[in-house]
Amino acid sequence: MTEKFGSRFAATARADESFPPLPTARAVVPKDRWSPNRPSNHVDQEALAEDPVFGVDSAPAASAPVAEPAESTKAAGKLGPTGRPLPHFPEPPPLEHHGPATVIAMCNQKGGVGKTTSSINLGAALAEYGRRVLLVDFDPQGALSVGLGINPHELDVTIYNLLMERGTRVEDVLLKTNVDGLDLLPCNIDLAAAEVQLVNEVAREQSLYRALQPAMADYDVMIIDCQPSLGLLTLNALTAAHSVIIPLECEYFALRGVALLTDTIAKVQERLNPELRLEGILATMYDSRTVHGREVLSRVVEAFGDGVFHSVIGRTVRFPETTVAGEPITTYASSSTGAKAYRQLARELLARPREEQAAHRR
Numbered sequence: 001m002t003e004k005f006g007s008r009f010a011a012t013a014r015a016d017e018s019f020p021p022l023p024t025a026r027a028v029v030p031k032d033r034w035s036p037n038r039p040s041n042h043v044d045q046e047a048l049a050e051d052p053v054f055g056v057d058s059a060p061a062a063s064a065p066v067a068e069p070a071e072s073t074k075a076a077g078k079l080g081p082t083g084r085p086l087p088h089f090p091e092p093p094p095l096e097h098h099g100p101a102t103v104i105a106m107c108n109q110k111g112g113v114g115k116t117t118s119s120i121n122l123g124a125a126l127a128e129y130g131r132r133v134l135l136v137d138f139d140p141q142g143a144l145s146v147g148l149g150i151n152p153h154e155l156d157v158t159i160y161n162l163l164m165e166r167g168t169r170v171e172d173v174l175l176k177t178n179v180d181g182l183d184l185l186p187c188n189i190d191l192a193a194a195e196v197q198l199v200n201e202v203a204r205e206q207s208l209y210r211a212l213q214p215a216m217a218d219y220d221v222m223i224i225d226c227q228p229s230l231g232l233l234t235l236n237a238l239t240a241a242h243s244v245i246i247p248l249e250c251e252y253f254a255l256r257g258v259a260l261l262t263d264t265i266a267k268v269q270e271r272l273n274p275e276l277r278l279e280g281i282l283a284t285m286y287d288s289r290t291v292h293g294r295e296v297l298s299r300v301v302e303a304f305g306d307g308v309f310h311s312v313i314g315r316t317v318r319f320p321e322t323t324v325a326g327e328p329i330t331t332y333a334s335s336s337t338g339a340k341a342y343r344q345l346a347r348e349l350l351a352r353p354r355e356e357q358a359a360h361r362r
């Protein structure tokens with residue numbers, strides 16, 4: 001089963017089994033980037049000042065200018081935070097026409113790993129590059145809607161209606177955001193009921209796929225923010241998607257449960273959606289100041305190899321702030337390292353070979 005996913009998934013299958021003894025995992029991050037015996041709360045100001053991920057807006061008393069991810073990508077061949085040479089991700093060329101959409105599920109059954117934050121900010125960064133993006137809030141908690149300044153409890157019509165009522169159209173539910181080209185299908189706690197009600201539906205795993213089809217031609221990318229479970233809603237997201245991004249928080253238990261997730265993805269691919277593939281593992285909340293952070297990232301790269309995005313999202317208090325502000329970091333703190341990191345991720349995604357993207361479109 002894992003063969004269909006190629007080497008990324010073969011690596012994934014091994015990841016969970018072999019994860020535990022962290023201290024042995026130092027193969028990937030080169031020695032000049034960290035020192036194994038340094039206590040984990042040690043802050044290396046010099047390394048920090050040069051760190052393209054952690055950056056200046058989070059650095060305590062950082063005085064030196066900080067290299068931006070965008071700049072550092074120009075120096076192709078320079079090692080990135082994942083310990084691999086960082087390719088150049090060019091500015092994506094403008095599109096002459098839009099659609100059909102590539103649908104990405106942001107998925108990890110582990111809670112609090114950055115699914116919603118990544119959905120919002122990757123979506124906003126793609127929109128900045130002229131892509132038409134539809135964000136699909138598919139977690140009954142409605143965090144994605146809240147993160148874009150919507151109070152989901154006040155909404156009469158949400159994605160629940162789109163899924164469950166034949167007469168509801170995408171445009172009845174769709175909300176525009178303050179970011180040009182970024183739209184939202186909001187959600188609230190009503191969606192929790194759909195999980196129960198769908199059980200009796202014919203082709204219950206395909207409900208979201210069917211609901212999104214009328215909008216495919218209008219968008220370049222759709223991002224589905226999944227809830228932290230592998231229940232029926234997540235199966236719907238995986239069935240509707242062309243690819244999956246798995247955000248992993250850079251902490252000790254990051255890889256726990258990832259084998260179960262990739263096994264679920266493989267089953268969906270086998271039974272429901274043959275074109276589903278792994279887009280990549282996204283390391284989030286990375287703190288390059290600590291040995292722990294670097295070791296975990298090194299283990300993630302060891303486990304998933306090229307399945308890990310070169311773009312890494314640093315830990316910064318700016319992200320919780322954006323939730324309160326109800327807008328993406330790309331507008332809230334446009335020149336922050338967090339904003340730059342998601343822009344780099346957007347460029348990395350768009351820089352992937354066109355045929356590869358086209359091949360998994362239905």
Ligand SMILES: Nc1ncnc2c1ncn2[C@@H]1O[C@H](COP(=O)(O)OP(=O)(O)OP(=O)(O)O)[C@@H](O)[C@H]1O
Pocket residue numbers: 110111112113114115116117118139143226227228284285286313314315316317318319320321323
């Ligand atoms: N890079 C980051 N640095 C610091 N805090 C972050 C970062 N990314 C996300 N956060 C914060 O971590 C918390 C969890 O993030 P988020 O809601 O995106 O995770 P999630 O995987 O969607 O969670 P859930 O599983 O509950 O849906 C939020 O408070 C968010 O602001």
Ligand SMILES: [Mg+2]
Pocket residue numbers: 115116117139143144225226227
């Ligand atoms: Mg979430």
